[in-house]
Amino acid sequence: MMKYLIPINEDFLRKLAATRDGFGQGLLKLAQKNKEVVGLSGDLVESVRMDAFAKAFPDRYIEMGVAEQNMAGVGAGLALSGKIPFIASYAVFSPGRNWDQIRVSICYSQANVKIVGAHAGISVGPDGATHQALEDVAMMRVLPNLIVVVPADSVEAEKATIAIGEHKGPAYIRLGREKTPVVTKTETPFKLGKALEIISGKDVTVIACGTLVAKAIEAAKKLDGKISVGVINLHTIKPIDIDAIIGAVKQTGAIVTAEEHQIAGGMGSAVAEVLAEHYPVPMVRVGIKDRFGESGNPDVLMSHYGLSADGIIHAIETVLKRKNAR
Amino acid sequence: MNTKQLELKAEEIRSSIIEMLVEAGSGHSAGPMGMADVFTALYFDVLNIDPDRPNMPDRDRLVLSCGHICPVLYATLAHRGYFPKKELLTLRKFGTRLQGHPHNLDLPGLETSSGPLGQGLSQACGMAMTAKMDDAKWRTYAILSDGEHDEGQTWEAVMFAGKNKLHNLTAIVDRNNIQIDGFTENVMPLEPFADKYRANNWYVLEVNGNDIDEVLGALRHARAVFEKPTVIIAHTVPGKGVDFMENDYHWHGKTPDNREAEIALRELRTLRGKIKSEHE
Numbered sequence: 001m002m003k004y005l006i007p008i009n010e011d012f013l014r015k016l017a018a019t020r021d022g023f024g025q026g027l028l029k030l031a032q033k034n035k036e037v038v039g040l041s042g043d044l045v046e047s048v049r050m051d052a053f054a055k056a057f058p059d060r061y062i063e064m065g066v067a068e069q070n071m072a073g074v075g076a077g078l079a080l081s082g083k084i085p086f087i088a089s090y091a092v093f094s095p096g097r098n099w100d101q102i103r104v105s106i107c108y109s110q111a112n113v114k115i116v117g118a119h120a121g122i123s124v125g126p127d128g129a130t131h132q133a134l135e136d137v138a139m140m141r142v143l144p145n146l147i148v149v150v151p152a153d154s155v156e157a158e159k160a161t162i163a164i165g166e167h168k169g170p171a172y173i174r175l176g177r178e179k180t181p182v183v184t185k186t187e188t189p190f191k192l193g194k195a196l197e198i199i200s201g202k203d204v205t206v207i208a209c210g211t212l213v214a215k216a217i218e219a220a221k222k223l224d225g226k227i228s229v230g231v232i233n234l235h236t237i238k239p240i241d242i243d244a245i246i247g248a249v250k251q252t253g254a255i256v257t258a259e260e261h262q263i264a265g266g267m268g269s270a271v272a273e274v275l276a277e278h279y280p281v282p283m284v285r286v287g288i289k290d291r292f293g294e295s296g297n298p299d300v301l302m303s304h305y306g307l308s309a310d311g312i313i314h315a316i317e318t319v320l321k322r323k324n325a326r
Numbered sequence: 327m328n329t330k331q332l333e334l335k336a337e338e339i340r341s342s343i344i345e346m347l348v349e350a351g352s353g354h355s356a357g358p359m360g361m362a363d364v365f366t367a368l369y370f371d372v373l374n375i376d377p378d379r380p381n382m383p384d385r386d387r388l389v390l391s392c393g394h395i396c397p398v399l400y401a402t403l404a405h406r407g408y409f410p411k412k413e414l415l416t417l418r419k420f421g422t423r424l425q426g427h428p429h430n431l432d433l434p435g436l437e438t439s440s441g442p443l444g445q446g447l448s449q450a451c452g453m454a455m456t457a458k459m460d461d462a463k464w465r466t467y468a469i470l471s472d473g474e475h476d477e478g479q480t481w482e483a484v485m486f487a488g489k490n491k492l493h494n495l496t497a498i499v500d501r502n503n504i505q506i507d508g509f510t511e512n513v514m515p516l517e518p519f520a521d522k523y524r525a526n527n528w529y530v531l532e533v534n535g536n537d538i539d540e541v542l543g544a545l546r547h548a549r550a551v552f553e554k555p556t557v558i559i560a561h562t563v564p565g566k567g568v569d570f571m572e573n574d575y576h577w578h579g580k581t582p583d584n585r586e587a588e589i590a591l592r593e594l595r596t597l598r599g600k601i602k603s604e605h606e
Contacts, residue, residue, distance in 0.1 A: 070482035077452020109439045
């Protein structure tokens with residue numbers, strides 16, 4: 001029988017909150033502790049949940065207007081003169097349209113800027129493909145000096161926000177719009193760069209990030225008694241926790257990755273790179289398969305594109321066939 | 327330093343630029359030569375800086391946005407005492423601190439990294455915001471090329487500075503009218519240039535960027551403007567000081583060979599002689 005290796009909220013399907021809300025709370029706490037924390041948003045202060053911070057610290061909030069390139073540059077200038085800026089917009093716009101500014105003004109200069117990509121993934125829903133960031137992790141994880149974090153739920157988002165704020169150096173944090181299951185609890189461990197093994201498995205390991213962590217646990221529960229499924233929450237995609245990945249795969253010999261992102265270049269690709277170099281095993285990636293999204297209800301879209309417990313179960317069955325055929 | 331001493335310093339810096347470029351074998355010539363007077367005025371008169379304490383918290387900040395003219399920045403920093411002048415000859419070579427485009431972490435005195443155009447004014451705005459939030463007295467200066475006003479980000483930053491009334495920010499635009507593909511007004515017209523800044527709530531000064539007294543006057547004038555950011559449109563002669571380089575856009579992105587460098591250095595020596603004799 002499966003059991004949890006760490007304290008989690010076992011009734012997670014009934015407790016919902018958005019990662020952007022966790023970010024908003026984390027930012028406020030961080031700002032109360034450190035007066036150098038400043039917030040910038042591109043005409044989206046409420047959407048990106050910077051409103052509580054802006055209200056509490058009006059002198060430390062900077063309204064940028066719809067100008068993401070300038071926002072990245074102003075953020076760099078603030079950081080290079082001692083501030084700790086959080087620059088926030090929708091992920092399709094930042095880092096979607098200011099990648100060069102993030103590369104040169106922020107990462108190359110090691111400017112201590114925190115890039116907040118909100119409304120990421122297909123679960124943005126009705127706004128359609130233009131507003132569904134499915135490439136941001138790929139764009140960000142190739143940049144030297146940058147940390148890339150995809151929190152699994154609102155509680156983890158709050159911890160991750162505080163952690164990247166305390167880390168000296170540039171960081172990207174990816175947030176979702178919708179209320180999603182809250183898997184972790186206040187006492188659940190969180191450390192940047194350290195993957196969180198939630199369930200230990202014997203047959204297959206599912207490595208998930210963001211909203212797919214809850215779905216991976218759901219899948220493991222559904223298969224419990226038939227297939228022993230391990231689940232890892234890989235919240236930090238860069239620097240990637242090689243030891244945790246290799247450790248798990250040595251036990252199970254098969255990997256499924258699951259993320260709300262293109263399968264090319266995202267977390268699954270990062271895991272594939274680790275496995276290919278260190279410990280190749282059969283692997284299946286769950287994610288968006290080289291196509292754009294579309295309008296629709298978030299849950300409908302997630303199911304349609306296979307970003308669901310059933311989608312993960314299907315991937316597990318596929319990978320186990322390959323493993324057993326060896 | 328008095329005007330003549332500053333003019334002499336500018337010519338020394340020009341000679342260093344030629345020596346660096348001929349040794350490097352690649353890089354940009356016209357822009358750095360044209361801006362030697364502005365850099366001299368800033369680093370030898372206006373800026374509150376200390377080469378021995380390059381990270382002094384209350385120093386004035388200078389952001390070079392058009393990173394490709396870095397030979398003039400490097401040469402000025404070396405002449406000002408930030409690092410040995412002989413290191414200038416390592417420009418663009420493997421292992422150098424003088425990267426082909428500036429990298430803030432490599433060399434003391436560099437505030438930012440630049441190269442891809444249009445990013446500097448935004449960073450200067452960020453620094454000016456820090457000083458404003460902290461109620462600090464230090465000022466931020468941004469050096470921009472005219473060509474990089476083709477980039478939309480420059481205008482995003484222009485709007486931002488106007489909105490926030492960043493009077494502690496002075497932008498200096500190298501209005502030399504050339505860019506890689508030709509004259510700015512043919513490639514992508516910028517005029518009416520000053521009006522565009524005025525429309526975005528900037529205070530505009532126009533000077534002969536190769537006249538040190540005019541440049542100094544404008545930089546001092548900008549400090550007395552309290553309601554707006556100031557832009558100094560510095561009309562410069564690209565390739566200034568070397569006859570065959572002046573006003574020829576082909577010199578934007580190439581370097582002199584040994585023979586051309588010899589001629590250029592001879593001309594600059596003659597120029598220094600002229601300044602000295604006028605001085606005496």
